[in-house]
Amino acid sequence: xxxxxxxxxxxxxxxxxxxxxxxxxxxxxxxxxxxxxxxxxxxxxxxxxxxxxxxxxxxxxxxxxxxxxxxxxxxxxxxxxxxxxxxxxxxxxxxxxxxxxxxxxxxxxxxxxxxxxxxxxxxxxxxxxxxxxxxxxxxxxxxxxxxxxxxxxxxxxxxxxxxxxxxxxxxxxxxxxxxxxxxxxxxxxxxxxxxxxxxxxxxxxxxxxxxxxxxxxxxxxxxxxxxxxxxxxxxxxxxxxxxxxxxxxxxxxxxxxxxxxxxxxxxxxxxxxxxxxxxxxxxxxxxxxxxxxxxxxxxxxxxxxxxxxxxxxxxxxxxxxxxxxxxxxxxxxxxxxxxxxxxxxxxxxxxxxxxxxxxxxxxxxxxxxxxxxxxxxxxxxxxxxxxxxxxxxxxxxxxxxxxxxxxxxxxxxxxxxxxxxxxxxxxxxxxxxxxxxxxxxxxxxxxxxxxxxxxxxxxxxxxxxxxxxxxxxxxxxxxxxxxxxxxxxxxxxxxxxxxxxxxxxxxxxxxxxxxxxxxxxxxxxxxxxxxxxxxxxxxxxxxxxxxxxx
Amino acid sequence: xxxxxxxxxxxxxxxxxxxxxxxxxxxxxxxxxxxxxxxxxxxxxxxxxxxxxxxxxxxxxxxxxxxxxxxxxxxxxxxxxxxxxxxxxxxxxxxxx
Numbered sequence: 001x002x003x004x005x006x007x008x009x010x011x012x013x014x015x016x017x018x019x020x021x022x023x024x025x026x027x028x029x030x031x032x033x034x035x036x037x038x039x040x041x042x043x044x045x046x047x048x049x050x051x052x053x054x055x056x057x058x059x060x061x062x063x064x065x066x067x068x069x070x071x072x073x074x075x076x077x078x079x080x081x082x083x084x085x086x087x088x089x090x091x092x093x094x095x096x097x098x099x100x101x102x103x104x105x106x107x108x109x110x111x112x113x114x115x116x117x118x119x120x121x122x123x124x125x126x127x128x129x130x131x132x133x134x135x136x137x138x139x140x141x142x143x144x145x146x147x148x149x150x151x152x153x154x155x156x157x158x159x160x161x162x163x164x165x166x167x168x169x170x171x172x173x174x175x176x177x178x179x180x181x182x183x184x185x186x187x188x189x190x191x192x193x194x195x196x197x198x199x200x201x202x203x204x205x206x207x208x209x210x211x212x213x214x215x216x217x218x219x220x221x222x223x224x225x226x227x228x229x230x231x232x233x234x235x236x237x238x239x240x241x242x243x244x245x246x247x248x249x250x251x252x253x254x255x256x257x258x259x260x261x262x263x264x265x266x267x268x269x270x271x272x273x274x275x276x277x278x279x280x281x282x283x284x285x286x287x288x289x290x291x292x293x294x295x296x297x298x299x300x301x302x303x304x305x306x307x308x309x310x311x312x313x314x315x316x317x318x319x320x321x322x323x324x325x326x327x328x329x330x331x332x333x334x335x336x337x338x339x340x341x342x343x344x345x346x347x348x349x350x351x352x353x354x355x356x357x358x359x360x361x362x363x364x365x366x367x368x369x370x371x372x373x374x375x376x377x378x379x380x381x382x383x384x385x386x387x388x389x390x391x392x393x394x395x396x397x398x399x400x401x402x403x404x405x406x407x408x409x410x411x412x413x414x415x416x417x418x419x420x421x422x423x424x425x426x427x428x429x430x431x432x433x434x435x436x437x438x439x440x441x442x443x444x445x446x447x448x449x450x451x452x453x454x455x456x457x458x459x460x461x462x463x464x465x466x467x468x469x470x471x472x473x474x475x476x477x478x479x480x481x482x483x484x485x486x487x488x489x490x491x492x493x494x495x496x497x498x499x500x501x502x503x504x505x506x507x508x509x510x511x512x513x514x515x516x517x518x519x520x521x522x523x524x525x526x527x528x529x530x531x532x533x534x535x536x537x538x539x540x541x542x543x544x545x546x547x548x549x550x
Numbered sequence: 551x552x553x554x555x556x557x558x559x560x561x562x563x564x565x566x567x568x569x570x571x572x573x574x575x576x577x578x579x580x581x582x583x584x585x586x587x588x589x590x591x592x593x594x595x596x597x598x599x600x601x602x603x604x605x606x607x608x609x610x611x612x613x614x615x616x617x618x619x620x621x622x623x624x625x626x627x628x629x630x631x632x633x634x635x636x637x638x639x640x641x642x643x644x645x646x647x
Contacts, residue, residue: 013624016617470573477580488585489618493611497604498596510601526603534605 049311058322059120
């Protein structure tokens with residue numbers, strides 16, 4: 001009897017341990033993902049400033065002060081489309097795998113480039129611009145649908161002051177968390193007598209706020225956040241197409257839940273704001289990129305923007321300092337490449353010699369002049385190419401205007417080039433081999449000596465008693481961790497419900513499931529399920545306790 | 551071949567220095583683990599609370615607490631047995647059922 005009890009006790013214990021181990025494994029998976037998210041965030045905030053700043057300079061802004069640059073970068077980041085933000089994230093993440101030379105530039109695709117140029121054109125004029133912005137520190141959780149992750153970040157919000165309030169330019173994401181406040185909305189399409197409308201409800205911390213808004217589905221409303229003159233965050237409903245004046249809607253067509261139905265004017269959201277600090281942006285707008293004279297990459301679809309070491313390096317730079325053209329350079333001082341200049345209309349080949357070889361990619365800027373020879377039918381470009389590492393090449397580019405060569409001429413030229421390469425490769429084979437062997441011996445000897453010298457200070461740093469103390473520290477830290485975990489266990493019952501890990505579709509599905517009513521007994525499916533499971537689990541626990549004691 | 555030997559030696563050297571550095575940093579890392587409201591397990595439990603609802607979540611927490619209690623009891627019993635074996639004098643002084 002005693003043996004049976006002991007065995008059954010051990011089985012019960014093993015089952016609980018297995019359950020907790022599975023739970024811990026699941027939690028660690030989430031934890032790893034969160035570590036990646038948190039690792040990415042500083043990259044966006046720190047590394048992204050140099051990239052975004054360079055992008056804005058490339059699009060035609062010259063910053064006079066660091067403050068103006070920071071404000072404008074924050075301003076632009078706040079107004080960027082999510083898809084463009086995702087492209088910036090991707091560029092920054094890909095930087096980790098590049099060589100130092102390749103990290104000096106970033107390829108920008110056509111959409112991101114066009115959106116940036118459009119934004120600069122809309123907000124800056126040629127010449128000196130002085131724009132007053134308000135900057136707010138606001139903790140916001142952004143759910144980025146493309147990434148399917150929620151990022152918590154402190155947004156420096158600064159936008160134009162229109163109609164005495166400052167606006168988050170795009171609708172609140174669903175859900176949006178500001179401090180301890182969760183804002184979400186639901187939209188439902190209803191049809192009454194052949195008239196279809198959208199019913200939108202707003203929830204703040206799961207409590208319905210105000211009254212539902214109805215709207216024509218052709219011009220749907222969406223919740224917006226804005227900051228009023230009292231520095232309070234206010235929720236309002238706004239037409240999504242407010243930026244289309246041709247539709248008859250313009251900025252100012254606001255419908256606040258509060259104002260419409262006589263409730264208080266604003267809903268103050270915690271933690272609120274750190275205080276509005278008027279900030280003046282002084283920046284020089286240039287005649288923006290004239291695509292007719294823009295040097296583009298050979299594929300014609302992307303361009304490269306230089307990434308400076310520190311954002312401060314961008315002060316005073318113009319677009320010519322950061323827009324670069326990428327070419328492919330072989331492993332030698334003498335290289336050939338090709339690029340296309342829109343002003344010249346057509347591609348041409350470049351042959352030149354350089355001061356240094358940096359490998360497979362070179363990114364730099366071109367300066368030069370064209371010289372046309374009518375007799376030969378060729379146009380020659382002579383100039384200087386300087387790459388991002390300040391290596392320079394001088395060379396000559398030529399373009400055939402009237403190509404009268406026959407196909408066998410091209411074939412012979414190609415063969416001659418290939419044979420020359422083969423001859424260069426198989427000649428002087430011995431010299432590199434001898435050099436490699438001699439170098440290898442020297443490398444091993446110096447590596448051993450260097451390694452010993454490197455390790456010695458480290459080994460001398462720790463004596464045997466220090467090692468015991470380190471292990472004692474680790475043991476004490478483990479015990480402290482276990483104690484903290486036990487204290488945390490005591491508080492898990494008080495953890496409130498949190499839907500931030502779910503995306504909006506999952507929440508909508510869950511709400512749908514919860515709201516389904518069983519017609520006859522008028523009880524929701526969820527309530528019935530919850531009650532049944534409570535009963536089953538309670539009875540199981542009672543049965544287990546009774547069987548253990550009997 | 552010489553280069554590969556040098557590479558192996560360098561890798562061993564790097565491994566030793568990395569191990570020493572990481573062991574030194576371990577207590578700091580353990581002490582920096584904080585169980586606050588932004589902790590991922592808190593968010594996960596919040597999610598379970600949201601999905602299950604309050605009554606089922608309370609039962610779930612009860613199960614967790616009972617399981618944790620059993621484990622702590624088992625750990626305490628093991629430690630006492632180990633101490634009792636190391637120090638025979640106090641073997642009979644603490645008895646856990």
